Amino acid sequence: MSRKKVAISVGDLNGIGIQLILENHDIISKEVETVYCIDRSMLEQAAQKLNLPIPTDLNTIENIASDFEIDAGVVSKESGGYAYASFLKAVELARNKKVDAITTLPIHKKAWELAGVAYKGHTDALRDFFDAEAIMMLGSPKMYIALFTEHIPLKEVAGSINEKDLTRFLIDFYQTAKPDTQVAVLGLNPHAGDDGVLGNEEYIIQKAIDNAHREIGSKIFSAPLVPDVAFTPRVRANYTHYIAMYHDQGLAPLKALYFDEGINVSLNLPILRTSVDHGTAFDIAYKGVRLNALSYINAIKYIKERDEK
Known part of the structure; x- marks a missing residue:
């Protein structure tokens, strides 16, 4: 059976989502093929702030949204807008059959609101996108x-x-x-x-x-x-x-x-979407705390195991 391809929206870049990606790419990439909905320039900025290397086989998509300065643990319209744009790109890829499923990393609802996003969260948006x-x-x-x-x-x-x-x-x-x-x-x-x-x-x-x-x-x-x-x-x-x-x-x-x-x-829904079941953890973002990645890994494994039924 061919490996499934999963688009991952990066969530709020002022939170822990990008650290989860960098710390666990090697584990995740053994389960599925990944494409991360983040501009390379923003990935490099986050990796530098985290003092973490970027895996050489990590694939990104360009032109997600305008760059901004990551401000760890801060609720901002810039981070909210970027998180929403990353999510939209993941949904677009799934809708157009470019990927088999999407996994969403945590957003901050207030940041979405500050960015002018009309939805309270991913599920509300997906209901509207697909009228389902x-x-x-x-x-x-x-x-x-x-x-x-x-x-x-x-x-x-x-x-x-x-x-x-x-x-x-x-x-x-x-x-x-x-x-x-x-x-x-x-x-x-x-x-x-x-x-x-x-x-x-x-x-x-x-x-x-x-x-x-x-x-x-x-x-x-x-x-x-x-x-x-x-x-x-x-x-x-x-x-x-x-x-x-x-x-x-x-x-x-x-x-x-x-x-x-x-x-x-x-x-x-006509697409499969999984997500972590935790928030942005602004209190520990970019502070060098090793993260518990069980939720993230399980969100990916659900996609793989569901397809194997």
Whole structure:
């Protein structure tokens, strides 16, 4: 099988993204063929500030955006604008079939805002670029969690759970995540509603599950699980993929268990996108701190291993 080609957007150059690239290129290049969406001049500036060598086989793309002076740990419109331009180039390469997937390194949302970018982050942008309902899935090889609702206030979650949208979500998830075993679906309420005593959203969730099973032709999803026991060792032994009804329901246990190695995957798009599941780490950027690269390496390995299924 030929090696996959991955475009990597460099994220906010005032943060740790470029250090991750330079410190781990040798490891990453053994997994996939890489092309980094950064001008050579900016790469050289960052490498000099980091006092790190540039690997001789590291491939870049020119004319991403105008050069600027890297200012370690500072939120700026220049760094935000460059991060967005790097991301756009990676998406363009994937859209035009020049690469097989993209991996995005961390951005700073405020820097994007200062640069006049209309999106809060990568996933919002991808939904608009492709007019598709991208699914946010986070996790590690041991446990992946997809979020039915994402960045909305907790008080709006219950009202967002409806049969039609959840049915579509479950089907799209199954078709794009391609889980090998049964998927755990979390209930919303304590005790999964206790047969309606503590809430009736679980009835809606079950109807959506039944609908999805009819279309899929397989009973791939569990009945709504009691959320406070769904992540105990005994239950986790049965599942690698979970569906959470809201952000912290899924991500709090995930990050407690697998914080350093988690990744972000955008499903249900015409392109495959993975990302690290951490931020720009401005507090340690360009300070000579050796970085934990598990998230970055896992984001690349997901692309390789998914294609090998």
